[in-house]
Amino acid sequence: MTVQRMATSAGLAVAVAAAGWGVAAGTGTAVAGVSARTAEASQAASPVSAQDRTFMDQASQINLTEISLGKYMHAHATSTALKNLGARYARDHTAAQANLRPLASSLGVTVPTAPNTQLRSMVAKVESLKGKDMDVAFANISVSGHEAAIDIFKKEESAGSNAAVKAYAAKYLPMLQTHLRMAKHAESVLGVTPKS
Numbered sequence: 001m002t003v004q005r006m007a008t009s010a011g012l013a014v015a016v017a018a019a020g021w022g023v024a025a026g027t028g029t030a031v032a033g034v035s036a037r038t039a040e041a042s043q044a045a046s047p048v049s050a051q052d053r054t055f056m057d058q059a060s061q062i063n064l065t066e067i068s069l070g071k072y073m074h075a076h077a078t079s080t081a082l083k084n085l086g087a088r089y090a091r092d093h094t095a096a097q098a099n100l101r102p103l104a105s106s107l108g109v110t111v112p113t114a115p116n117t118q119l120r121s122m123v124a125k126v127e128s129l130k131g132k133d134m135d136v137a138f139a140n141i142s143v144s145g146h147e148a149a150i151d152i153f154k155k156e157e158s159a160g161s162n163a164a165v166k167a168y169a170a171k172y173l174p175m176l177q178t179h180l181r182m183a184k185h186a187e188s189v190l191g192v193t194p195k196s
Contacts, residue, residue, distance in 0.1 A: 048107050049161035055152065056104045056165060059172075060111035062149050063097035065119045066090070066179075072127055073138050081189045082135045085142065085182055092179070096172050103168055136190055142183035149176050 066089045073086030104111045115123065126137045153176060156169035 046163050047161045048109065048165070051156065051159050052107075052162045052165045053109055055156040055160060055169065056100065056107075056109050056111050058152050059100055059156075059168070060097065060104075061115055061119060062145075062152070063093040063100065064112065065115045065123060065145075066093035067097065068115060069123050069126060069138070069141075072123070073134075076127075077135050077138065078131050079135050079186075079190065081186050082138055085186050086138070088182065089142075089179060092175050096175065099171075100168065103164060107162065107165070132190070135186075136192055139183055139186040139190055139192055143180065143187060146176055146180035146183055150180065 070086040070089030070091075070093065074083050074090060075086075077083045077086055100111060114120075122141060126134060126141060129137050150173065153169045153173045157166055157173070160166040160169065
């Protein structure tokens with residue numbers, strides 16, 4: 001195999017691997033750039049259903065809300081467990097949103113850049129509380145919110161049409177499941193009786 005053919009094969013492999021997780025190869029050789037455009041064209045050719053669009057909108061709303069609330073709780077929670085939980089949410093959802101934006105853009109979908117009114121209201125309610133009341137409200141919202149988010153991501157895995165969007169859902173579902181376990185643990189640390 002010639003050096004040029006090896007470079008072409010390597011560039012294509014990198015672009016295909018990146019496209020499978022919903023990110024485009026942004027740097028590299030001219031060959032990798034051509035391969036990335038080919039992978040993006042393949043993504044665009046794959047159908048983007050109403051389900052895919054709704055999912056990307058909801059996933060963005062989830063990420064933006066968890067980033068905002070997570071940063072606030074990291075700075076203001078009274079419990080170390082809740083401070084750490086807030087920091088983890090902010091970090092993980094920032095990464096998830098950073099991967100969602102280019103995926104959506106490559107598919108011609110515009111995702112929100114701020115949480116909707118209902119979610120902003122929920123965040124404001126938690127922020128209006130103080131002390132243990134705030135910590136408990138955050139833990140409760142974290143459990144119910146992550147249960148709902150898990151359902152949204154599972155629905156995309158089963159009902160979505162676009163392979164790259166489904167791969168995004170599959171990639172971040174375990175993160176949400178981990179966050180749910182952490183939120184339930186935070187409730188137990190606070191002495192909150194789980195709602196179920």
